[in-house]
Amino acid sequence: MKVRQLTFRLLQVYADVVRTGSITATANRLHLTQPTVSQQLKRLREIVGEPIVRQEDSRVVPTEVGQALYQLSQDLLSRADVFSQYLDEYNRGGRGHFSIGLVNTAQYVLPRLLGPFSQANPQVDVTVEIGNRQQMLNRFERHEDDLYVFSHPPSDDAVMAAPFLSNPLVVVGPENSRWASVKDLTMEALKEERFLLREPGSATRHTFDAWLYSSGVELRSTQQIASNEAIRLAVASGMGLAVLSRHVVADSPKGVQELPLQGFPLKSRWHFVVRRERRLPPAAYRFLSFVQGTLAQAFDEPEGEVAVAELLQALKDER
Amino acid sequence: MKVRQLTFRLLQVYADVVRTGSITATANRLHLTQPTVSQQLKRLREIVGEPIVRQEDSRVVPTEVGQALYQLSQDLLSRADVFSQYLDEYNRGGRGHFSIGLVNTAQYVLPRLLGPFSQANPQVDVTVEIGNRQQMLNRFERHEDDLYVFSHPPSDDAVMAAPFLSNPLVVVGPENSRWASVKDLTMEALKEERFLLREPGSATRHTFDAWLYSSGVELRSTQQIASNEAIRLAVASGMGLAVLSRHVVADSPKGVQELPLQGFPLKSRWHFVVRRERRLPPAAYRFLSFVQGTLAQAFDEPEGEVAVAELLQALKDER
DNA sequence: TATAGTCATAGATGATTATCTATGGTGTAA
DNA sequence: TTACACCATAGATAATCATCTATGACTATA
Incomplete structure (x- = not known):
C-alpha cells in the first residue's frame, strides 16, 4: 500500500x-x-x-x-x-497547560485563585514557578513562563500588565510589642529597632527601600533574611521588626502583629503580566477570565476586575 | 482541524x-x-x-x-x-478467506487436503459448499465460489480445470455378495439386480448412465437415492447394488464390498475448476499450491501434481 | 423491449501539492 | 566579528487532484 x-x-x-x-x-x-x-x-x-x-x-x-x-x-x-x-x-482553554511565575509574596494569595480554577478545570495543568523579583525578572527575560505576577511589572514595551489585587505592605512587630499601642507612631521612634529585611532582589525590599529613601530615613540596624516566612518567625521571636505584605501576616498571624506606623500600609498592587508578542495559551486566558469573574465578590477588588477585563480585551485584540 | x-x-x-x-x-x-x-x-x-x-x-x-x-x-x-x-x-495467501464448492463425492477426499492446509494456515478461513453436480453448476454459474471441484468440469470457455485426483467408480454389493467371487462378471449377469442410483443431477449417475448407454445395457430395476451414504447403507442391508466412488467405500467399507465387474472401475478424475476472469483470492491460490505439493507423495498422483502446477502457472499468467 | 437507475470512462479545467533553487534572517561558535 | 548551521520565505514548475459534463455499458423492472 x-x-x-x-x-x-x-x-x-x-x-x-x-x-x-x-x-x-x-x-x-x-x-x-x-x-x-x-x-x-x-x-x-x-x-x-x-x-x-x-x-x-x-x-x-x-x-x-x-x-x-x-x-x-x-x-x-x-x-x-x-x-x-x-x-x-x-x-x-478547558484543557491544556500553562505556567505562571509568581513573585514570592504572591504565593500567599494566588492559591486562593488557582485552587478554585483547577477545581473547575481539572483538565488544565498549571505549573507554578516561585522566586523573588529578580529571579522572576530573569525568567521573564527568557520567556520561560506564560504569565507572571509582579507587584512592579518590568518596564518593557512588550509588556501588558493588569493590577488586579492590592498588596499592602505593613510593619510588623512581635505580639504585645510596646509599639502596638503608640499613637501617631513614626519611623523616627523606631530608629533604634533592628529591621529584618528581605534580600535586595525582592519587591518588598525594593518598595520599602524606596519609601525609606523618599522619607529620608536611614535604618540603624538591619538583618537580611531571604524568606517571608523566616522573617515572620524571627519577628515573633523578638529579633526585630519587619515590613511584610499584609497577606503574609493575615495568612497565619501567630506571634506577630501589625504596627500602626504612620504612612503605612505602603500601597502596592500585584499585576498580571504577559508579553505582548507571546501567544497566551488558551488555558491561561481562561484562567484570567476566571480570575476576572472572581475578584469583585471574593476579593472585593472591583478595580482589579476592570483591569483584568481590559487585559483580556487587549489580548483578544492582539490576535 | x-x-x-x-x-x-x-x-x-x-x-x-x-x-x-x-x-x-x-x-x-x-x-x-x-x-x-x-x-x-x-x-x-x-x-x-x-x-x-x-x-x-x-x-x-x-x-x-x-x-x-x-x-x-x-x-x-x-x-x-x-x-x-x-x-x-x-x-x-497466508491470511484471508476463500470458498470452495464440492460435488458430493469429493467431500470424501477433500478434507484430507483441506485439513492439513488449515492446520498449516490457521489464519485462512475456508468456506466449503457441497452439493450434487447440478447444484454446483448453478453456484458456478452465479459465481458464488472461488474454486470448485467437479469430476466433469463445466464446458465453458471461461473455465480452467486441472484434473488432480482419480475418482474410480466401482460397483458395490453387500458383504458376502454372491457376485463377489464370480469370474469375468459382466453386466449381463447383473441384469436382474436392482440398482440403487444417485439422482440425475449427480456426476456419478451421469457417468454411469453414459457407460450404460455406450455399452448398450438397460437396467431392469432401479431406485433413486440422493445420498452416497444412504446408498452405501442401503446396499449393505441388501436392497441392491450400486455404483459409487471408490473413495466413498474406502472411507468406511462396513457392510459392502466392491464387485469385480468387467469394465470397472470406471475411470474419472476430479478437477479443480476456476473461472478464468475471476481473480482468485491469494488464499485459494495458496491452497492450490499446497495441494500441488502434497499430491505426489500423499496421494500418489504425480499426474495430478503436474496438472495443478500447470493451473497455477496459468493463473499466474492471467494476472 | 423500453426505461430508469447505477457505474465506469473520457476529456477538460482550475486548484492544490510537491518539490526545487535562490536568498535572507538569526543565533551560535570560533 | 566572521563563519557556519539552521530555518523561513519567495518564486518557479511539473505533477497530481478534485471536480465537472458528457457519454456509454449493464441490469433490473415495468
Whole structure:
C-alpha cells in the first residue's frame, strides 16, 4: 500500500460508500457528482493496490480487503475526530497547560485563585514557578513562563500588565510589642529597632527601600533574611521588626502583629503580566477570565476586575 | 482541524521532524530539501489551525498541541502500517478467506487436503459448499465460489480445470455378495439386480448412465437415492447394488464390498475448476499450491501434481 | 423491449501539492 | 566579528487532484 498518498478525504468518501452501498448515494450526500466518487474509489484502490469493492446485485459491497480497509477507515477517522475535539477543548482553554511565575509574596494569595480554577478545570495543568523579583525578572527575560505576577511589572514595551489585587505592605512587630499601642507612631521612634529585611532582589525590599529613601530615613540596624516566612518567625521571636505584605501576616498571624506606623500600609498592587508578542495559551486566558469573574465578590477588588477585563480585551485584540 | 486535507505523508514528515528535532535532518533523511520540509510543516500547521512546533535553542520542539499531534501521527501511522502488513499477508495467501464448492463425492477426499492446509494456515478461513453436480453448476454459474471441484468440469470457455485426483467408480454389493467371487462378471449377469442410483443431477449417475448407454445395457430395476451414504447403507442391508466412488467405500467399507465387474472401475478424475476472469483470492491460490505439493507423495498422483502446477502457472499468467 | 437507475470512462479545467533553487534572517561558535 | 548551521520565505514548475459534463455499458423492472 502506498501510504504516503493516502488522504483522509479518500477514507471519508470510501467509508460513506461502504455505508450507503451506493456510489450515487454517497455522491449526493457529500455534494459531489457520481463520477467524482467513482474516481476517488479508483484512486483509493490504486493506493491500496487491491480491489476494495465490487458490484453485487446493484449494490456496491466491499471485498474482503475492502472490509478491512473500512474498519481501518473508521478507526483512523474517529481518532482524527477525537484529536479535533481535543483541539477545540484546548482552544476553549478547558484543557491544556500553562505556567505562571509568581513573585514570592504572591504565593500567599494566588492559591486562593488557582485552587478554585483547577477545581473547575481539572483538565488544565498549571505549573507554578516561585522566586523573588529578580529571579522572576530573569525568567521573564527568557520567556520561560506564560504569565507572571509582579507587584512592579518590568518596564518593557512588550509588556501588558493588569493590577488586579492590592498588596499592602505593613510593619510588623512581635505580639504585645510596646509599639502596638503608640499613637501617631513614626519611623523616627523606631530608629533604634533592628529591621529584618528581605534580600535586595525582592519587591518588598525594593518598595520599602524606596519609601525609606523618599522619607529620608536611614535604618540603624538591619538583618537580611531571604524568606517571608523566616522573617515572620524571627519577628515573633523578638529579633526585630519587619515590613511584610499584609497577606503574609493575615495568612497565619501567630506571634506577630501589625504596627500602626504612620504612612503605612505602603500601597502596592500585584499585576498580571504577559508579553505582548507571546501567544497566551488558551488555558491561561481562561484562567484570567476566571480570575476576572472572581475578584469583585471574593476579593472585593472591583478595580482589579476592570483591569483584568481590559487585559483580556487587549489580548483578544492582539490576535 | 481540516481533516479532509490531512495526508499521511504530512504526518510522516511531521513525525520525523519531531523525532529528529531538526528540519534539515528530516529533509536529508527523507531525501527532500529543507524548504520542502519547512513548507510541509507550514501546511500541516494550517490544517491543524494551531502552531505545532517552535524553535527552541536550535532545536525544533513541538508545542503542546504538537505533542498531541505527534502522538496522533504515531498512532495513525502505525495503524496504517499494520493494515499494510495485513495486505502483504493477504496477498501471500497466508491470511484471508476463500470458498470452495464440492460435488458430493469429493467431500470424501477433500478434507484430507483441506485439513492439513488449515492446520498449516490457521489464519485462512475456508468456506466449503457441497452439493450434487447440478447444484454446483448453478453456484458456478452465479459465481458464488472461488474454486470448485467437479469430476466433469463445466464446458465453458471461461473455465480452467486441472484434473488432480482419480475418482474410480466401482460397483458395490453387500458383504458376502454372491457376485463377489464370480469370474469375468459382466453386466449381463447383473441384469436382474436392482440398482440403487444417485439422482440425475449427480456426476456419478451421469457417468454411469453414459457407460450404460455406450455399452448398450438397460437396467431392469432401479431406485433413486440422493445420498452416497444412504446408498452405501442401503446396499449393505441388501436392497441392491450400486455404483459409487471408490473413495466413498474406502472411507468406511462396513457392510459392502466392491464387485469385480468387467469394465470397472470406471475411470474419472476430479478437477479443480476456476473461472478464468475471476481473480482468485491469494488464499485459494495458496491452497492450490499446497495441494500441488502434497499430491505426489500423499496421494500418489504425480499426474495430478503436474496438472495443478500447470493451473497455477496459468493463473499466474492471467494476472 | 423500453426505461430508469447505477457505474465506469473520457476529456477538460482550475486548484492544490510537491518539490526545487535562490536568498535572507538569526543565533551560535570560533 | 566572521563563519557556519539552521530555518523561513519567495518564486518557479511539473505533477497530481478534485471536480465537472458528457457519454456509454449493464441490469433490473415495468
